[in-house]
Amino acid sequence: MGTAVGGDRAVPRYLQIAEEIVQQIRAGVLKPGDMVPSESELTDRYGVSGGTIRKAMVEVRASGLVDTRHGKGSMVKDRPPVRLRSSDRFRRSHRRGGKAAYLAETDQAGATSEVRMLYRGTAEAPAEIAERLGLDAGTQVLARRRLYFRNGTPVETATSYIPWDVAKEIPELHNDNPGPGGIYARLEDHGHEFAEFMETLVPRLATKAESSELALSPGAPVVHLVRNAVTTEGRVVEVCDTLMAADQFVWEYRIPAVD
Amino acid sequence: MGTAVGGDRAVPRYLQIAEEIVQQIRAGVLKPGDMVPSESELTDRYGVSGGTIRKAMVEVRASGLVDTRHGKGSMVKDRPPVRLRSSDRFRRSHRRGGKAAYLAETDQAGATSEVRMLYRGTAEAPAEIAERLGLDAGTQVLARRRLYFRNGTPVETATSYIPWDVAKEIPELHNDNPGPGGIYARLEDHGHEFAEFMETLVPRLATKAESSELALSPGAPVVHLVRNAVTTEGRVVEVCDTLMAADQFVWEYRIPAVD
DNA sequence: TAGTGGTCTAGACCACACA
DNA sequence: GTGTGGTCTAGACCACTAC
Structure with a gap:
């Protein structure tokens, strides 16, 4: 009709x-x-x-x-017990205890976790990343792209970018498994002491490509989170670009009162 | 065919x-x-x-x-000159300069802003809020519900909850306009010195009711942000429950590296 | 092979905006 | 009014999953 x-x-x-x-x-x-x-x-x-x-x-x-x-x-779906992504997940004590940030949290929530390496090697730094690292766009950097699972379902993709002059002196960064405490622990081992991390969150709807990678329905909300790791010398030695399924996390931040 | x-x-x-x-x-x-x-x-x-x-x-x-x-x-759409919701918007110097957090940010972005008071008076604290304030559910508190506009479009609703014993000693909190620096400045005037703020973000899709209040399309992404204001004495003297149009903000947080 | 979701067509009518 | 997006139909073929 x-x-x-x-x-x-x-x-x-x-x-x-x-x-x-x-x-x-x-x-x-x-x-x-x-x-x-x-x-x-x-x-x-x-x-x-x-x-x-x-x-x-x-x-x-x-x-x-x-x-x-x-x-x-x-x-x-099973209703996953929403997990707290607290701002204390970057404590040195966690790294010294051998736990990278992601595993420290999932353990705490009693969930199983898995990490799959999608890419590891050199790459040209995208413009936005290069700017954060203080490099020219297109400069070669070490890129590590991972897909994180919780209870068997993908919840987050994360790509770390590390300037080549920093990465070349840390052999573990070139393995799939960077060792206990994750790449931040290795950076600290090699004299890069962290002063602060700066995170930028942009919540939005997933594109088609993104939703297929994270096994989401198209149009599901995601959070695009980019983090700078800043050393006491004021240098950004890593930028981590992550895309997270919004319904899998709760973000929590503590903001010290300052003048 | x-x-x-x-x-x-x-x-x-x-x-x-x-x-x-x-x-x-x-x-x-x-x-x-x-x-x-x-x-x-x-x-x-x-x-x-x-x-x-x-x-x-x-x-x-x-x-x-x-x-x-x-x-x-x-x-x-106009390419909005990145509306940053930075964690430094709670600086005392902003309040002392007479600017509340919201106005400090919009000014910085060169946008016009407007605040409309939707409700101001006593209310029973919802369970989640009461817990954050350390009160029993249903306790009477001062509630201030506002709708914020930027460049004429609604971008955020915010409801502040303040325990009655705190609120009753601060007359300005019972006016539509709490005076220069906003309610945080008035709380400080009356001896409540802030130690930190704790924010919880939950990005999700807007319900039908929410999307009409913020003039969004149904299913648009929003961020439910709840903030505790904690004093040096460890007391939560205010909880602010906000719902924000996700595409109107970028959230930025600095996380100090700690042991 | 049967059943499922994914894409696509070529129409139709309805509701809203603007002159 | 004309033109726009919003909803809906009754088909079709394709691609994936499971048996």
């Missing part, structure tokens, strides 16, 4: 359907691990066309309650 | 088109204030159906570079 419209103008049908499905999940009618009915079944059940169900499911995915995979369907 | 497919499998046509439009904006071919071509014009130009252009525009909107309004079209 081609006729639009059902009854309720004001709130579109696809949003009504999405809301109904989300409510079923929140109310426990659909439990974690359950499959959401397939799109064709929903088409029949609601008496609407496939396109409408499709839009509804986009909304349901945006709620972050389901995990959709091609050819398989949509499964109701 | 009904035939799908063009040439490039792997990356869908609608993403290619979205990327092309985004690049035109980033490259300055489409400048701030320009209208993006209408969907029907894009349909002709790219030789695809309306639905495909529609999906492409959803992606372009997700980039945050355009502002789309029904019946009007999509306009390229």
Whole structure:
């Protein structure tokens, strides 16, 4: 046909359907691990066309309650115990205790963690990174790109950039595993004493490419976080560029009162 | 017809088109204030159906570079001169200079600002707030709820909660305008010296109600930020519960390196 | 191979903006 | 009014998953 419209103008049908499905999940009618009915079944059940169900499911995915995979369907997610990303995660004592920041936190939350190295080697520093490092754009730096998992699901990608003159004297940085305490511990071992870290957060919606890398629904919120590691000499010896699934973290910062 | 497919499998046509439009904006071919071509014009130009252009525009909107309004079209947004929400906005010197945190920042960015008081009076502290204040849930506190505008558009709602025993001794807190330097300056005037502020950020998607209050599209990203103001005596004398349009801010925090 | 989600078409009608 | 975006249909083919 081609006729639009059902009854309720004001709130579109696809949003009504999405809301109904989300409510079923929140109310426990659909439990974690359950499959959401397939799109064709929903088409029949609601008496609407496939396109409408499709839009509804986009909304349901945006709620972050389901995990959709091609050819398989949509499964109701486990509700991950949200984790605190506290500003004390860069304590020297954690590094001296052999724990890098990421592992220190996940352990604390009782979750399993895994790190996969995606790239390790030289790269041209992107303009924004080069500026933070005090280098010319395009200068060769050491780049280490990792994908972090918690409880088996990817939650964060992180790329560390380290000026080559710093990196070349620290052999462990060129291995997949930089050793106990992570790369910050190695930088300290080699005389780079940290004075402060500066983090910049930009929350936004994931692009398509990003959402596939982090196994998110397109349009899910992410946080683009970039951190400078500044030494007591005032030099930025590392910049870490990370993209994090927003619903997997809570950020906490303590700001000392100053004059 | 009904035939799908063009040439490039792997990356869908609608993403290619979205990327092309985004690049035109980033490259300055489409400048701030320009209208993006209408969907029907894009349909002709790219030789695809309306639905495909529609999906492409959803992606372009997700980039945050355009502002789309029904019946009007999509306009390229002004490139806001990075609105930094820096952790140094709570300097005493700003307050002594008569500027509250919010105004100190907007001024710095060369933007106009406006504050509208939505509520001012006693209220029962919500559970989460009461816990932060070290009170029993439901205890009466002073609540001040404001809506902040920048360049005429609402960007943030903020509700301050202050224990009644603190508030009752500070008459200015019971006025719409608490005077130069804002409520933190008044708290300091009355002997509450701040030691630190603790902020918790939770980025997520806006609910329907929130998106209408901040004039956002439903599903736009927001940041729920809650801040404790802690005195040198270790007491939390204020909790500020804020909801901010994520695309209007960049958050910056300095984290001192500690043992 | 059957079933699922992902992309796409070529139309339609509705609601909003502006002259 | 004309033109815009917003919703919806009833199909089609493709790609992935599981049996």
